[in-house]
Amino acid sequence: MQPPLRVGIAGLGTVGAAVLDILSRRAAQVAGRAGRPVVVTAVSARDRTRDRGRDLSAYRWFDDPAALAVSDEIDCLVELIGGEEGPARAAVEAALGAGKHVVTANKALLAKHGLALAAAAEAKGRALAFEASSAGGIPIVKTLRESLAGNGIARIYGILNGTCNYILSRMEQEGSSFAECLAAAQQLGYAEADPTFDVEGYDTAHKLAILTSLAFGSAIDSEAIYVEGISSITPLDLRMADELGFRIKLLGVAERVGDAGIEQRVHPTMVHKTSPVAQVMGVTNAVTVDADAVGELTLVGPGAGGSATASAVVSDIADVAAGTFGAPFGRPVAGLERAERAPMQRHKGGYYVRVTVHDRPGVAAGVASRMAEADISLESILQKRPPGADRDKLGRSGEPVPIVLITYEATEAAIRQALGEMAADGLLAEPPQVIRIERD
Amino acid sequence: MQPPLRVGIAGLGTVGAAVLDILSRRAAQVAGRAGRPVVVTAVSARDRTRDRGRDLSAYRWFDDPAALAVSDEIDCLVELIGGEEGPARAAVEAALGAGKHVVTANKALLAKHGLALAAAAEAKGRALAFEASSAGGIPIVKTLRESLAGNGIARIYGILNGTCNYILSRMEQEGSSFAECLAAAQQLGYAEADPTFDVEGYDTAHKLAILTSLAFGSAIDSEAIYVEGISSITPLDLRMADELGFRIKLLGVAERVGDAGIEQRVHPTMVHKTSPVAQVMGVTNAVTVDADAVGELTLVGPGAGGSATASAVVSDIADVAAGTFGAPFGRPVAGLERAERAPMQRHKGGYYVRVTVHDRPGVAAGVASRMAEADISLESILQKRPPGADRDKLGRSGEPVPIVLITYEATEAAIRQALGEMAADGLLAEPPQVIRIERD
Numbered sequence: 001m002q003p004p005l006r007v008g009i010a011g012l013g014t015v016g017a018a019v020l021d022i023l024s025r026r027a028a029q030v031a032g033r034a035g036r037p038v039v040v041t042a043v044s045a046r047d048r049t050r051d052r053g054r055d056l057s058a059y060r061w062f063d064d065p066a067a068l069a070v071s072d073e074i075d076c077l078v079e080l081i082g083g084e085e086g087p088a089r090a091a092v093e094a095a096l097g098a099g100k101h102v103v104t105a106n107k108a109l110l111a112k113h114g115l116a117l118a119a120a121a122e123a124k125g126r127a128l129a130f131e132a133s134s135a136g137g138i139p140i141v142k143t144l145r146e147s148l149a150g151n152g153i154a155r156i157y158g159i160l161n162g163t164c165n166y167i168l169s170r171m172e173q174e175g176s177s178f179a180e181c182l183a184a185a186q187q188l189g190y191a192e193a194d195p196t197f198d199v200e201g202y203d204t205a206h207k208l209a210i211l212t213s214l215a216f217g218s219a220i221d222s223e224a225i226y227v228e229g230i231s232s233i234t235p236l237d238l239r240m241a242d243e244l245g246f247r248i249k250l251l252g253v254a255e256r257v258g259d260a261g262i263e264q265r266v267h268p269t270m271v272h273k274t275s276p277v278a279q280v281m282g283v284t285n286a287v288t289v290d291a292d293a294v295g296e297l298t299l300v301g302p303g304a305g306g307s308a309t310a311s312a313v314v315s316d317i318a319d320v321a322a323g324t325f326g327a328p329f330g331r332p333v334a335g336l337e338r339a340e341r342a343p344m345q346r347h348k349g350g351y352y353v354r355v356t357v358h359d360r361p362g363v364a365a366g367v368a369s370r371m372a373e374a375d376i377s378l379e380s381i382l383q384k385r386p387p388g389a390d391r392d393k394l395g396r397s398g399e400p401v402p403i404v405l406i407t408y409e410a411t412e413a414a415i416r417q418a419l420g421e422m423a424a425d426g427l428l429a430e431p432p433q434v435i436r437i438e439r440d
Numbered sequence: 441m442q443p444p445l446r447v448g449i450a451g452l453g454t455v456g457a458a459v460l461d462i463l464s465r466r467a468a469q470v471a472g473r474a475g476r477p478v479v480v481t482a483v484s485a486r487d488r489t490r491d492r493g494r495d496l497s498a499y500r501w502f503d504d505p506a507a508l509a510v511s512d513e514i515d516c517l518v519e520l521i522g523g524e525e526g527p528a529r530a531a532v533e534a535a536l537g538a539g540k541h542v543v544t545a546n547k548a549l550l551a552k553h554g555l556a557l558a559a560a561a562e563a564k565g566r567a568l569a570f571e572a573s574s575a576g577g578i579p580i581v582k583t584l585r586e587s588l589a590g591n592g593i594a595r596i597y598g599i600l601n602g603t604c605n606y607i608l609s610r611m612e613q614e615g616s617s618f619a620e621c622l623a624a625a626q627q628l629g630y631a632e633a634d635p636t637f638d639v640e641g642y643d644t645a646h647k648l649a650i651l652t653s654l655a656f657g658s659a660i661d662s663e664a665i666y667v668e669g670i671s672s673i674t675p676l677d678l679r680m681a682d683e684l685g686f687r688i689k690l691l692g693v694a695e696r697v698g699d700a701g702i703e704q705r706v707h708p709t710m711v712h713k714t715s716p717v718a719q720v721m722g723v724t725n726a727v728t729v730d731a732d733a734v735g736e737l738t739l740v741g742p743g744a745g746g747s748a749t750a751s752a753v754v755s756d757i758a759d760v761a762a763g764t765f766g767a768p769f770g771r772p773v774a775g776l777e778r779a780e781r782a783p784m785q786r787h788k789g790g791y792y793v794r795v796t797v798h799d800r801p802g803v804a805a806g807v808a809s810r811m812a813e814a815d816i817s818l819e820s821i822l823q824k825r826p827p828g829a830d831r832d833k834l835g836r837s838g839e840p841v842p843i844v845l846i847t848y849e850a851t852e853a854a855i856r857q858a859l860g861e862m863a864a865d866g867l868l869a870e871p872p873q874v875i876r877i878e879r880d
Contacts, residue, residue: 319764
């Protein structure tokens with residue numbers, strides 16, 4: 001058997017601790033798989049004095065992760081610090097510069113500096129492995145990079161943020177508000193004290209940027225992603241979705257749109273209740289790939305959590321130890337396509353549009369005719385009058401009432417134009433709600 | 441760039457033709473992924489004169505696949521002939537003996553001779569790759585072998601046969617009989633003229649044997665699999681399942697049961713409607729893995745079809761070309777555990793038991809007391825009297841009526857004992873139906 005792969009772990013939070021556990025508990029299994037033992041020789045974390053409930057005396061301690069990264073005692077740096085700059089970036093760059101392999105779970109770092117880091121790894125013939133960076137324990141990176149090697153991919157979409165899916169699932173099941181369900185998620189440890197990064201879609205966008213590159217062989221382009229979060233979703237939208245046969249999910253979607261380039265978007269999405277991603281409730285993640293040879297493939301599993309993320313980290317470490325790794329993005333960085341960004345205004349799809357109008361004569365007709373003028377065909381219109389309001393003899397109360405429109409395929413630009421006209425007409429009592437419908 | 445990997449394809453049916461198509465259409469992509477081109481240099485099939493709608497003149501033709509296998513013109517044999525013996529086995533053995541890599545979709549060959557073939561590949565340091573052998577386009581082999589390298593696996597179960605899932609889905613949706621739905625599947629090309637291999641569970645068993653070995657690190661043991669098909673399932677069972685919150689799926693299940701060893705079984709199964717595999721309708725396949733680090737992971741996709749199967753074959757070829765392959769079963773054959781076979785009589789789980797009794801006084805009591813005597817606790821009892829029969833003043837017709845029992849956890853032995861006693865008591869008008877319930 002070959003000499004062991006010597007691993008240094010930078011960052012000893014829940015994921016780092018779980019990686020230590022797995023490498024100890026499954027040492028023989030990992031060695032069998034890799035053809036050589038994997039041993040942790042050194043660790044680094046912010047505070048050496050903190051009680052982590054485990055004996056770390058067998059590992060050499062580094063206060064500075066960049067010093068760990070270039071240590072003669074490691075062959076492979078496992079970066080679990082997080083953050084797109086600072087110590088994480090410094091450690092990964094130092095490790096690659098020193099000819100070490102790198103395994104990382106850091107989606108922010110990859111979304112911003114992934115191409116430069118991949119080029120550095122390639123130049124040294126070393127691994128830059130990041131299965132844990134997207135969708136946690138779901139092996140979507142390996143699936144895209146290796147299992148779909150012979151496929152052209154038309155679209156990839158998924159639930160990539162467990163916090164948002166938990167909140168939306170709970171809103172749907174309980175009929176309660178975003179704020180209430182966010183608070184519940186925070187109490188359960190599913191959402192951070194400052195939830196912005198998750199609920200406004202940025203976390204999903206980082207992951208999507210990485211998956212897009214793997215799926216389409218395109219250079220990572222986080223800036224090209226349209227991002228919209230879930231904080232505007234109301235219980236009424238979820239009720240309407242249910243009546244119309246949909247669920248609302250925060251999806252990351254990347255799609256090749258004809259000659260226009262690649263569309264990357266993160267936003268709340270209406271998905272048919274029968275679609276695989278619609279079945280996924282709670283903190284679970286799911287990714288669906290539309291590929292020309294295999295057809296539709298869906299992977300469902302835990303997207304976060306120390307142990308599930310560590311599972312992905314360990315699979316990368318085993319690949320490094322076995323020497324069975326290739327180019328980080330499945331092909332040389334120089335061969336990645338600089339894809340055109342397909343602008344959101346040209347996005348085409350069905351739309352759920354909820355306008356709140358004053359319940360007056362001619363309002364529904366005004367809404368419908370503005371849609372028609374923008375060449376938008378309507379699949380259905382639902383008007384729900386609030387119960388209990390005083391009404392005139394035609395049943396109209398003068399109060400704000402919601403009208404929900406489901407459109408056939410239309411462009412984003414047409415929808416925005418029609419809504420602009422309605423606002424100019426004074427038809428809208430409140431800002432409109434627009435939720436894109438994702439086809440199965 | 442390195443010299444090309446030269447591939448010889450034995451078997452030019454729908455899968456072989458699709459492999460040729462993909463390797464030609466995605467040549468640049470596969471070369472980018474593998475770091476070297478992949479070229480098909482030679483082919484073999486039974487009938488050279490058959491019009492395959494494509495120009496094969498660029499490939500050297502072999503009438504004998506075993507001659508192709510040892511040809512100096514190939515580095516890698518792709519075996520798509522099928523069958524556990526005969527030309528497929530001869531060609532694969534010849535190729536490995538000659539130091540060629542082998543990629544195969546042949547589940548029957550692997551289920552029977554997989555260990556010997558893997559040992560031969562290991563001895564020569566060559567690949568034996570078989571992603572396409574189980575669940576078609578779903579990358580479950582790579583997931584088990586590589587992505588779950590750090591996981592202990594408690595259970596793997598799945599829908600591994602599209603024909604059976606199509607028939608059961610259609611029976612459920614239409615309320616029609618097994619025979620009617622089988623005929624429909626045959627007309628659509630989803631079932632063979634002789635459907636025995638699919639509908640009696642043998643195809644699922646072959647795939648399960650392979651997945652069990654990968655999941656548990658155990659030596660393949662097809663003989664240890666309990667196998668039961670779907671031909672006994674009636675529309676009444678599907679209706680009852682629906683009422684009780686279940687669907688019926690033909691599952692392959694492998695599970696480590698304490699110290700008793702590994703239980704491998706293929707049989708119609710009651711799954712809760714909310715479970716991921718219950719969502720999977722039609723010819724689609726799905727596999728769920730319960731693993732200690734990652735938790736529950738489910739992969740859903742096409743389990744058959746030329747193009748989807750070829751997608752898996754091409755991913756294996758790309759791994760071979762890139763040199764990123766390891767031991768066929770994820771660890772050396774010598775390291776595979778000889779697992780105990782957990783006998784079916786000791787299987788523990790919930791059961792759906794449908795007995796057909798003569799509608800006479802005391803019959804339900806007799807059934808219930810026989811269950812109680814065997815220490816089986818009942819979760820529910822459903823008795824459906826057929827409409828329209830003549831009845832006495834207590835509503836009993838004397839006609840055969842079904843009683844459905846759902847049990848809490850019980851052993852197979854206890855269930856069989858109770859049913860034996862009921863038969864001896866003369867309570868049963870027809871043979872009983874027993875369907876095991878699989879927990880989520």
